[in-house]
Amino acid sequence: MAFIQIPHDMTELRIMMEQLKEMGKEANEDQLIEQAVVDNAQQLLDEALDGHYFTCKLEDGKLVVYDVINLPTGSIEPLGKNFKEDFITDADNLWIHLSSNLNRIAGGR
Template sequence: MQNLIPGDMLEVNQKLKWALDNGMTADETSVINDAVLAGTQYYTDEALEGSYWTVKWNDAHDGIDLYGTTGTVVGTIKPTGSSLEADFRQDAQGLFLRIEQTVAKIVRDN
């Protein structure tokens, strides 16, 4: 459960329960934000066939920056709504599909 990337709100609630049962501090928002970040890293690693780039929330926490091997930002995942959390809550599968496609384009362009 610890390494599960929740793909919908049911899995978010399962992971939240697991975290709380194991003495961790978490809430729905933190589990969703962790899932979006982990999912972005997963798709980035898959597109590059290895862990060559890093993903991090940008300073404003309104997008996820992809950092290339030189440590510079090579692309950003932005929400279509008010936030990536809101996009997840509205349509988690659609968000992850969009992230996968955006990451593939960023990798292709760099």
């Protein structure tokens, strides 16, 4: 089985946690979910811009997008209470939500 680099749902996240455990590394589910949200959002944003020009960061419960000179250019709120809950309950819907909003932010540039 290939090592999961970026989990797209809870099943992949649990597999990734087991893979890390087998390698002797500690894995924190909350941190892995946050990183998965950022990494998946970054991939969606890079696709929308045909390259890595903007950067996504989780800040104060929002996903904030920064432009090439590190100025905030937009932000996205979670669908529910927080992105962790969104990832756990319906990751596919979260990716649709992020993709739509990231395309809007990227299109404004």
